[in-house]
Amino acid sequence: MSKPHSTQSGEEQNAGAVRRRELLQTAVALGVGNAAALSLAQAQTPEPESIYPANFKRFKINTSAGATINGVIGGSGPPVLLLHGAPLTHASWSQVAPALAQDYTVVAADLRGYGDSSKPIGGGDHSAYSKRTMAQDNVDVMKHFGYDRFLVAGHDRGGRVAHRMALDHADIVQKVAVLDIVPTTKFYTTVTQASATAYWHWFFLIQPAPMPEKVLESNPTVMGPGNADTPVGREYRRVHTPDAIHGMCEDYRAGATIDMQHDREDNGKRVTCPMLVLWAQQGPIGRIYDVLATWKERASDVRGKELPGGHNLPDISPKEVTAELQGFFKT
DSSP, X not given: OOOOOOSSOHHHHHHHHHHHHXXXXXXXXXXXXXXXXXXXXXXXXXXXXXXXXXXOEEEEEEOTTSOEEEEEEEEOSSEEEEEOOTTOOGGGGTTTHHHHTTTSEEEEEOOTTSTTSOOBOOOSSOGGGOHHHHHHHHHHHHHHXXXXXXXXXXXXXXXXXXXXXXXXXXXXXXXXEEESOOOHHHHHHSOOHHHHHHTTHHHHTTSOTTHHHHHHHHOGGGSOOXXXXXXHHHHHHHTOOHHHHHHHHHHHHHHHTHHHHHHHHHTTOOBOSOEEEEEETTSSHHHHSOHHHHHHTTBSSEEEEEESSOSXXXXXXXXXXXXXXXHHHHO
């Protein structure tokens, strides 16, 4: 298997990894308070491969929430925002976005903590990785491009950001699609043996830093992006660095703490825009939950269906995902 694409020597890459690890361990030990303002150094990350067509342009945008968000934009027409899951990047939409771009202006972004976006230190309350903060990042990205209203689709963690965005920014989100998730609060308040077994990482990643980070750094196969020798696979591995591992852990820690707090404060608030829910036939979620009924508890206008394939639907079943999104966005 060929090595991931890189513009650096192996010695330079190793030095960069050591430096990022030192920064992470120092920041965690200090218990950084101003989490939203402090990011880990990423200067040694190799350059990405080109996995999107030439009509998609890369961007980096500073947000009001203190992050720099990386992504691509392409196509023309009504705006659509695509958000990825863990431990992935905006590359996960690379088989869906070009087809959507025939009718829409498509923005695919790296969530903070992932890809080439900022990776703040989490801090004590994990607020730097609350879905509210992550949603604000991407509202700012869309405003940068002149879009005050837009369509949103999110897979996995990106689906949780999309859900929060639809709640907090009901005047902005026209329609929202979530892929292969149930609401965070539903998961944590209805844990069963089946759900705890299938989603064990939800309990592992939320343990205090730096234990989960050290485990994942020493053995990436525990929860890494896989070994596929494809441009997308190499892109996932390129950015699966110590600071990204910390960002992913903080994303889950926020899910178990401040995100739950925000859900409680909603006091039964529901998503009012149309919602599409898709889930994987070969994933565990449909065996554990009545996915559609679960989302109808949190949204007023819900439709959805099971799709063939496993959890990473945009990567595994891109044609089916594209068809469902096109049909939903056009209606």
